[in-house]
Amino acid sequence: MANKKIVPGCESTINQWKYEFASELGLSVGQQAAVDYYSEFASELGVVPKQALKEDYWGHISARESGAVGGAITARLIQQAEQVLLNS
Structure with a gap:
């Protein structure tokens, strides 16, 4: 039961914060190529096939860096x- 959400529907906000804080920390995350291509326009130009792109790739981020993102969210x-x- 450790993964039970206290606030239903919070996943999208938490996910948005994850990318926001990663960006603030200077971490490059998100859609990445399976190889070391700059992939922002690569699939549109046909340089890298769309199958080679990973939608939510964090594999190159260290545990310390991902911990910093989680700490910022917390x-x-x-x-x-x-x-x-305070307002109640």
């Missing part, structure tokens, strides 16, 4: 909870 959640408590 800090944001605590900040929002404190705001709710």
Whole structure:
């Protein structure tokens, strides 16, 4: 039961924050090529086949870096909870 969501429907916001904080930390995540091609336009140009692209690729991110992203998300959640408590 550890993965039970306390707030239903929070996945999209958490996922958005994940990419937001990764970007703020200077981490390049998201759609990546299976090989080392710059893939923003590569599939549109036919240089890299679409099958070679991974939609949600974080494999090159270290545990320390992904922990920093998770820590930033946790800090944001605590900040929002404190705001709710202060305003009630």
